[in-house]
Amino acid sequence: MRLLSCEDLCMHYDSINAVCHVDFSVEEGDYLCVVGENGSGKSTLMKGILGLLPPSHGRVVFSGLSQNEIGYLPQQTVVQRDFPASVWEVVLSGCNSRRGWHPFYSKEDANRANEMLLLLNMEHVKNRSYRELSGGQQQRVLLARALCATEKLLLLDEPAAGLDPTATAELYQIIKDLNQKRGVTVIMVSHDMKNAVAYGTKILHMATHVQFFGPTDEYMKTEAFARLSGGAHHND
Amino acid sequence: MIDLFSIFSYTFMARALAVGLLVALCAALLGVCLVLKRYSMIGDGLSHVGFGALSFAMAMNLAPLAVSVPVVVLAAFFLLRLSENSKIKGDAAIAIVSSSALALGVIVTSLAGGMNADVHNYMFGSILAMSRGDVILSIALSLAVLILFILLYHNIFAVTFDENFARATGLNVRLYNMLIALLTAITVVVGMRMMGSLLMSSLIIFPALTAMRLFKSFKAVVLCAAITSMLCFFIGMVMSFYCAVPTGASVVIVSLFVFILFSTVAKLGVQKK
Structure with a gap:
């Protein structure tokens, strides 16, 4: 198709x-x-x-x-390299377009983010800070975020x-x-x-x-x- | 403790405290975005534009907030456009706008009768400047900033962390940047009368930088910035009352002290590991 x-x-x-x-x-x-x-x-x-x-x-x-x-994986920007955000926050933000006008993420969104973290074998760094990860790990986190979108x-x-x-x-x-x-x-x-x-x-x-x-x-x-x-x- | 209560039995102190805490809260929330997006200087530029607008309003005998809010909002959009335009270096452009506005304000004031106590108050801040109408307007504006920030929190995170991704997933990034600039403009105008236009930007920049020393997630940074900002404002205000120094200056010094404290704790924490 x-x-x-x-x-x-x-x-x-x-x-x-x-x-x-x-x-x-x-x-x-x-x-x-x-x-x-x-x-x-x-x-x-x-x-x-x-x-x-x-x-x-x-x-x-x-x-x-x-x-x-x-599901877009952009090149990293200078802003991101020392951005204080947890891996969880970054991955969950991939669900942003599904959230629509609702001000907070639903349980489904959270489940989806969890699933993508598991899929990319990153659930153990869920609560770590994004800026402390290695370059390869950061790309995997951004990939999980992209997969949350689609x-x-x-x-x-x-x-x-x-x-x-x-x-x-x-x-x-x-x-x-x-x-x-x-x-x-x-x-x-x-x-x-x-x-x-x-x-x-x-x-x-x-x-x-x-x-x-x-x-x-x-x-x-x-x-x-x-x-x-x-x-x-x-x-x- | 009894002393603390008696300070705020003065009407002007109670008013200043209510407005100040709300402004400190809004400035801290927006400050996290501005600092992370490398827009810290916008707050500084806006407060100088605000000074120019206030001097002009005073020379013309117009209501200060009614003149300065629209002028500063326009300036905010203008500065944002400058920062987005890669052909002009954003920080240099802001410096030009901010010093020009300040110069214009000083000229208008001196032509209209010289530097009086009011102008001095706008530059360095005064808690005595608040009328009842000012207080109500300030509280309404601050609450609007606060509510919008909470409702749009996740979109603001998305736009701050990664504009390109946010845009690709269908978020109107330009609208959010304008919204952040608009809210910042309002906060700056409301806050600068108390903090002084020369010191207002510290209320935006200090809490975010302080919180980032210790905290590593966006939510924790936002919460910590909000709390330290209000705490610093409160301590600074009480100090200014006892030491008879301008509120703005003493809030900045308290903020600096807390910043150094957090940086030291962060350094010690790293060494322990």
């Missing part, structure tokens, strides 16, 4: 055409990695999907979920940025499990080419327009892949 599709999507960012005539769709159960160089329109496209920036042409169509039902679609923005190799491997494994065992659809924006092709089932290669969109094994035969992953190796 189709979850969302971008139809001839164009977007401006600072009066630059950041995203031009982009067409692609995401099916239920997909693990789509969005790759491309800096300034290729990856983040702008993501903002378009989330509805944070309006399209200048074309549209994003959702079916079976609404735009604010996306279990249908996760949108991850460079989730492994700033993590050490062990934590990175752990995080990719968790995301893979969520995708395969719980059927969570994943869209991941990534610089990490090696892991993108190792875990993603589909690739969207952006260069303002769509350079490639399709299954990972086909992508690995293309010149675009050779060029981008070659560059990545040099960086290593």
Whole structure:
């Protein structure tokens, strides 16, 4: 079943055409990695999907979920690093959109937050302070929060940025499990080419327009892949 | 103890205590958000704008609160826009606005007859300045701030912790930022007459920073900030009565003392571990 599709999507960012005539769709159960160089329109496209920036042409169509039902894992901000909040408070805030106009969280919301903590194996740090956790643990907490918002679609923005190799491997494994065992659809924006092709089932290669969109094994035969992953190796 | 009761048998002291405690409470609640969002300086800028507006109202013989509330609310939205706009550095812009407003206030006052006792009171605060109408208006405004904060607590947390996530889950982040700015503006105007425009921002910044030394969850920080803020205000006010010094200044000094106390306890706690 189709979850969302971008139809001839164009977007401006600072009066630059950041995203031009982009067409692609995401099916239920997909693990789509969005790759491309800096300034290729990856983040702008993501903002378009989330509805944070309006399209200048074309549209994003959702079916079976609404735009604010996306489990979003943003990049960490400076504010968060020393923010006094318990893990529980952070995870529960993922239920915010379900709460509606009710001023407090319901028992259901609390149960859901508990379930997600258990799922990500984080219930033992429930009462710890978010800022005292390691980078990998913080990402897991934010992932639990995203899952509280929805279990249908996760949108991850460079989730492994700033993590050490062990934590990175752990995080990719968790995301893979969520995708395969719980059927969570994943869209991941990534610089990490090696892991993108190792875990993603589909690739969207952006260069303002769509350079490639399709299954990972086909992508690995293309010149675009050779060029981008070659560059990545040099960086290593 | 008997002495404490007798202080508040003076009408002006009882009024000042009621308004002061409410303002201290509101300022502490909002202060936690402002400090965490790196907007601490907005409170400072607003109190200076408030001073400008008050001097203007006085020179024109207008009701002080009726003039300063709308002016400061407008300034709050303006400063918020400046902070959101990454092209202008927010803190520098606030400094410009705040010193300009202060300068304007001083000029208007001196043209209208020189620095009198009232202007002095607005700069450094006075508990004698409250009329009955002021007290009722102040209490109503503070209660409104308090009720909104409690009802919207979880949304305020979401917006403070992670604007991007909150926006993606359909929360109107801009509306909440404006609401926080609006509530801050009201609190600043109500509070600055007692604390003085030069010292008002301490009521916003100190409690949050103090609470963050020791507490690690948002709820605990908010509660601790609220309690320490009211306690510091109360002690500061009693001290100002006995030592015959301005209330604002003595509240700031008490707050500073509590801040140092909390920081020391936090340091000792870390060393023990």
